[in-house]
Amino acid sequence: MFKRYINKDSDGYVALITMLVILAVSSVIASALLVLGTDWLRTSQTVEEGTRARNAADSCTEAALALIAASSSFTGSGSITLSAYAPAVSCSYTVSGTAPTKTIVVSGVSNAATKKLTTITSQVTPSIIISSSQVVP
Numbered sequence: 001m002f003k004r005y006i007n008k009d010s011d012g013y014v015a016l017i018t019m020l021v022i023l024a025v026s027s028v029i030a031s032a033l034l035v036l037g038t039d040w041l042r043t044s045q046t047v048e049e050g051t052r053a054r055n056a057a058d059s060c061t062e063a064a065l066a067l068i069a070a071s072s073s074f075t076g077s078g079s080i081t082l083s084a085y086a087p088a089v090s091c092s093y094t095v096s097g098t099a100p101t102k103t104i105v106v107s108g109v110s111n112a113a114t115k116k117l118t119t120i121t122s123q124v125t126p127s128i129i130i131s132s133s134q135v136v137p
Contacts (some may be wrong), residue, residue: 049113052089056082057108057115060091064104065119065128072099072124087111099124105136 060080067074079092089110097103104119115135122131 046113049110050115052110053108053113053115055108056080056089056091056110057106057117060093060106060108061104061117061119061133064093064095064106065121068095068102068104068121068124069128075102 059082063078063080067076067078075095075097077092077094079090081088081090087110089108091106091108093104093106095102095104100121100123102121102124104117104121106117106119108115108117116137117133118136119133120131121128123129
């Protein structure tokens with residue numbers, strides 16, 4: 001009566017469709033990993049730039065404290081470029097107030113990152129005593 005024909009090529013189509021599905025899923029996974037890797041790289045660069053800016057601000061604070069130690073009546077401002085980093089980072093400082101209370105405001109810059117610190121002394125002779133030091137938002 002009815003003859004049944006078996007298509008032996010259907011196994012090839014099943015394998016082809018399976019491979020296409022596997023390829024599509026693999027492409028989605030690879031794309032997601034690429035996006036996550038790029039985000040991780042940006043985040044780590046931002047953290048590194050922030051650390052460099054903070055180190056520059058700390059360097060300017062130390063430079064200002066050295067000037068105060070040399071002359072307790074020092075007030076003024078200045079800047080430093082730290083070329084040990086690539087690209088170079090810079091900072092600026094301003095010292096105000098009269099002994100024994102001096103206020104040092106510094107700003108460290110590394111590319112797009114900026115860190116600002118304020119340090120206040122409670123004594124400048126015979127040694128410097130820092131009463132507060134804080135990051136300024």
